[in-house]
Amino acid sequence: MITPQNIFRHEFVGLEVEVVKSSHKGFTGIKGEVVDETKNTIKVEDVEGCEKIIPKNVATFRFTLPSNVVVEVDGRIIVARPEDRIKKKFRKY
Amino acid sequence: MQGNYSSNYNFSNSMFFDLHFHGDEEVIKEAERLGYSGIGLTRYFEDFNSDFLKQFDILKANSNIILKKCAEISCKHPEDLRKKVQKSRKKADILIVRGGDLKVNRAACEDKRVDILSQPNRSRRDSGINHVLARKAAENSVAIEINLKILLKTNLRYRYRVLSQFRHIVELQRKFKFPLIITSSASFKYDLITPQDITALSKSFQMSFEESFDAISKIPQEIIEINDLRDNFVVDGVRIME
Numbered sequence: 001m002i003t004p005q006n007i008f009r010h011e012f013v014g015l016e017v018e019v020v021k022s023s024h025k026g027f028t029g030i031k032g033e034v035v036d037e038t039k040n041t042i043k044v045e046d047v048e049g050c051e052k053i054i055p056k057n058v059a060t061f062r063f064t065l066p067s068n069v070v071v072e073v074d075g076r077i078i079v080a081r082p083e084d085r086i087k088k089k090f091r092k093y
Numbered sequence: 094m095q096g097n098y099s100s101n102y103n104f105s106n107s108m109f110f111d112l113h114f115h116g117d118e119e120v121i122k123e124a125e126r127l128g129y130s131g132i133g134l135t136r137y138f139e140d141f142n143s144d145f146l147k148q149f150d151i152l153k154a155n156s157n158i159i160l161k162k163c164a165e166i167s168c169k170h171p172e173d174l175r176k177k178v179q180k181s182r183k184k185a186d187i188l189i190v191r192g193g194d195l196k197v198n199r200a201a202c203e204d205k206r207v208d209i210l211s212q213p214n215r216s217r218r219d220s221g222i223n224h225v226l227a228r229k230a231a232e233n234s235v236a237i238e239i240n241l242k243i244l245l246k247t248n249l250r251y252r253y254r255v256l257s258q259f260r261h262i263v264e265l266q267r268k269f270k271f272p273l274i275i276t277s278s279a280s281f282k283y284d285l286i287t288p289q290d291i292t293a294l295s296k297s298f299q300m301s302f303e304e305s306f307d308a309i310s311k312i313p314q315e316i317i318e319i320n321d322l323r324d325n326f327v328v329d330g331v332r333i334m335e
Binding site for chain 1: 332
């Protein structure tokens with residue numbers, strides 16, 4: 001089950017996402033469902049059906065979990081292949 | 094001075110904060126009278142105990158301005174610093190590390206749990222900050238403090254050294270964009286300085302009006318806001334939204 005405590009280790013494909021902050025203004029405001037993920041990018045299908053590829057390290061994502069909890073994730077900490085992300089250690093501050 | 098003020102930099106409309114403040118109730122009232130909107134009531138790590146927390150709650154209830162409890166840590170070794178930061182992070186709203194030693198300055202700039210590095214130039218001939226520490230401070234959002242008490246209490250014969258240290262810190266801030274704050278470290282009401290005087294005094298170490306205005310209003314406000322949200326952070330970079 002996806003919780004805010006394990007979101008960064010979980011599979012993102014299928015989650016609702018919104019880009020809330022980015023160093024590139026064109027990425028800010030993109031909203032949709034995650035359809036694919038690579039080491040450095042996330043592919044989002046928006047409401048119009050267009051697929052947008054967003055680099056992880058320049059954006060802050062807001063994921064809506066199935067339990068309706070909204071979690072904001074800095075893209076820089078999820079830069080990794082999905083299969084490598086489950087092994088990654090995250091510091092708690 | 095006229096024509097120097099844009100609509101964003103207005104003394105009457107802005108909030109001012111002093112995050113390094115050792116005073117008591119009388120000094121807090123004087124700070125409110127001088128125009129401060131928020132104070133970081135600071136106690137040393139050894140004095141940050143339940144008595145202070147009770148006193149803080151009473152002062153907060155009786156005061157009209159924002160009060161935050163700050164713990165000031167001083168140590169000789171980076172390992173000692175990490176232990177004290179671990180112990181005091183949850184109790185204090187804002188964490189201040191007293192610098193001076195280059196290793197302690199470096200450890201503080203590399204630790205994301207530290208909010209402010211105070212007096213990096215303490216007992217030093219140089220400023221205590223170099224390009225490496227400046228970059229680390231910018232990455233980890235550790236604010237560097239310019240403590241005006243040092244400038245005003247230093248013997249006139251050595252004041253040139255303090256000014257050149259502050260000037261070096263300001264030059265590094267322009268290049269590396271780490272947060273920079275100005276505090277008075279007031280213990281008595283005569284140590285307090287009005288925000289207008291701070292912006293005027295900061296010209297002596299070549300800080301522009303906008304930079305000094307941000308250092309006493311915008312940057313401390315951001316530090317307070319980040320620390321208010323600290324409980325919502327699950328891990329570094331992941332935050333639960335309401």
